[in-house]
Amino acid sequence: MLIVKIGGGTGIGIEPTVADLTDLIHAGRKVVLVHGASGETNLLAERLGKPPRFVTSVSGIESRYTDRETLEIFEMAYCGKGNKALVEAFQTRGVNAVGLSGLDGRIFEGKRKDTITILEGGKRKVLRGDYTGKVERVNVGLLTLLLDHGYLPVLCPPAASYEGEAVNVDGDTAAAMLAAALKAHEFVMLSNVPGLLRDLKDPASLIGRIPAKAIEDFMPIAQGRMKRKLMAAAIALEGGVTRVILADANVAHPIVSALEGRGTVIE
Amino acid sequence: MLIVKIGGGTGIGIEPTVADLTDLIHAGRKVVLVHGASGETNLLAERLGKPPRFVTSVSGIESRYTDRETLEIFEMAYCGKGNKALVEAFQTRGVNAVGLSGLDGRIFEGKRKDTITILEGGKRKVLRGDYTGKVERVNVGLLTLLLDHGYLPVLCPPAASYEGEAVNVDGDTAAAMLAAALKAHEFVMLSNVPGLLRDLKDPASLIGRIPAKAIEDFMPIAQGRMKRKLMAAAIALEGGVTRVILADANVAHPIVSALEGRGTVIE
Numbered sequence: 001m002l003i004v005k006i007g008g009g010t011g012i013g014i015e016p017t018v019a020d021l022t023d024l025i026h027a028g029r030k031v032v033l034v035h036g037a038s039g040e041t042n043l044l045a046e047r048l049g050k051p052p053r054f055v056t057s058v059s060g061i062e063s064r065y066t067d068r069e070t071l072e073i074f075e076m077a078y079c080g081k082g083n084k085a086l087v088e089a090f091q092t093r094g095v096n097a098v099g100l101s102g103l104d105g106r107i108f109e110g111k112r113k114d115t116i117t118i119l120e121g122g123k124r125k126v127l128r129g130d131y132t133g134k135v136e137r138v139n140v141g142l143l144t145l146l147l148d149h150g151y152l153p154v155l156c157p158p159a160a161s162y163e164g165e166a167v168n169v170d171g172d173t174a175a176a177m178l179a180a181a182l183k184a185h186e187f188v189m190l191s192n193v194p195g196l197l198r199d200l201k202d203p204a205s206l207i208g209r210i211p212a213k214a215i216e217d218f219m220p221i222a223q224g225r226m227k228r229k230l231m232a233a234a235i236a237l238e239g240g241v242t243r244v245i246l247a248d249a250n251v252a253h254p255i256v257s258a259l260e261g262r263g264t265v266i267e
Numbered sequence: 268m269l270i271v272k273i274g275g276g277t278g279i280g281i282e283p284t285v286a287d288l289t290d291l292i293h294a295g296r297k298v299v300l301v302h303g304a305s306g307e308t309n310l311l312a313e314r315l316g317k318p319p320r321f322v323t324s325v326s327g328i329e330s331r332y333t334d335r336e337t338l339e340i341f342e343m344a345y346c347g348k349g350n351k352a353l354v355e356a357f358q359t360r361g362v363n364a365v366g367l368s369g370l371d372g373r374i375f376e377g378k379r380k381d382t383i384t385i386l387e388g389g390k391r392k393v394l395r396g397d398y399t400g401k402v403e404r405v406n407v408g409l410l411t412l413l414l415d416h417g418y419l420p421v422l423c424p425p426a427a428s429y430e431g432e433a434v435n436v437d438g439d440t441a442a443a444m445l446a447a448a449l450k451a452h453e454f455v456m457l458s459n460v461p462g463l464l465r466d467l468k469d470p471a472s473l474i475g476r477i478p479a480k481a482i483e484d485f486m487p488i489a490q491g492r493m494k495r496k497l498m499a500a501a502i503a504l505e506g507g508v509t510r511v512i513l514a515d516a517n518v519a520h521p522i523v524s525a526l527e528g529r530g531t532v533i534e
Binding site: 044047048072075076077078079080081083084085087088090091092093094096097098099100101103104105106141142145149151158160163164165166 | 345346352361
């Protein structure tokens with residue numbers, strides 16, 4: 001089993017990933033694809049006059065403040081545009097893809113945090129009506145059913161709260177939990193950088209190998225989103241995944257290339 | 268088996284339908300829900316500065332001209348906002364809903380009409396780059412799988428073209444084809460009117476019963492969308508469905524009420 005997460009940041013193309021996965025699936029590999037759509041969400045939010053608001057919790061974690069209106073914009077970008085573009089790309093190549101969110105069949109489940117305490121201008125402030133959460137449980141039944149019958153599941157946030165509400169969750173963490181729950185051998189995380197870089201401006205500073213036990217040592221090097229990706233890698237490895245690879249989505253054959261060891265391999 | 272289609276026009280509420288179906292499902296009925304989101308699509312298109320364009324083909328059929336940008340808006344409104352709102356409403360009531368479009372698993376399949384000839388100001392005009400189509404085939408495999416494992420499928424357009432592209436299709440027709448393909452006993456179509464009215468302004472002019480063989484005779488009475496609904500009813504009945512009921516979505520217990528015969532019953 002192979003789990004692939006493709007980021008949804010601006011400038012990440014889906015074509016190389018879709019083409020590569022199509023070949024792997026036709027060759028008999030079982031795959032689940034998880035995707036983001038954060039770039040599209042920001043764009044849509046701006047166009048609808050509801051610009052994204054990123055907040056930093058008192059514990060230092062940055063997230064998108066997701067009130068009800070933002071949740072709907074999020075669902076339109078993720079489940080509408082992003083998800084169906086991927087499903088369509090696979091269907092035109094003869095792969096029978098099925099697009100789902102974590103809400104469908106409660107695939108991703110967790111606690112909703114409707115109130116967050118943030119720091120703004122040095123002051124603590126409580127925000128209510130937030131639809132964010134954290135995936136704590138993966139219900140694999142629906143995915144196993146689809147995989148056993150030859151479908152390719154194409155998954156994205158939101159998740160379901162324990163009360164059944166849609167909640168915005170981090171896609172990298174969700175994909176890592178999924179990789180562990182499905183006992184995947186490999187978990188590939190694609191973004192618009194070639195992996196973990198010592199110097200963001202220098203692709204040659206790529207860190208090629210990280211022993212699973214040493215992930216913590218590399219945390220200080222990771223900037224922004226990359227920190228979440230390392231944390232997700234740790235979750236997957238602790239959950240029994242053999243290899244996690246952070247690699248570039250914008251190259252020819254991004255998956256095959258990652259599986260051959262190009263990128264940052266954590267094992 | 269019961270197939271319910273709920274329209275997506277402005278002013279149609281989902282709550283009564285969700286509550287009613289939840290009870291029926293808990294009582295053991297197998298259901299597939301198909302929904303629209305045309306009101307939401309129009310609203311979103313306006314807000315994004317891409318107002319909807321309705322065209323009339325030379326054969327007199329009105330449809331939404333769907334270029335690539337409109338298709339994406341359509342997917343955001345249908346698969347993003349509309350579909351996930353329904354799935355969430357069911358999940359909060361303990362019904363394990365799974366939201367899908369006709370593109371997923373190629374549930375709805377048909378020919379794409381990328382060129383349409385329309386009449387505009389009395390002149391014939393050819394429009395290219397259209398992503399509309401007509402459902403010609405329903406692939407029930409995925410739905411049967413979900414139903415057999417206790418999930419509630421919540422379905423909407425787009426469909427898949429034979430080449431795998433996403434195509435905008437009429438939801439009433441798609442639901443009718445589905446009802447026939449699944450050999451449903453009953454097919455309920457809910458909208459914001461109580462059924463077929465002789466006089467649109469007078470709810471008391473409701474036509475309560477139409478024998479299946481007499482549908483054609485009632486076509487001249489049907490205005491606008493209602494004409495499509497009668498045509499869809501004919502497709503379902505020809506396909507072996509026993510009863511088609513056109514009823515009001517905005518009443519308490521709209522499904523139970525329809526099944527008890529309130530609305531326009533065609534059989």
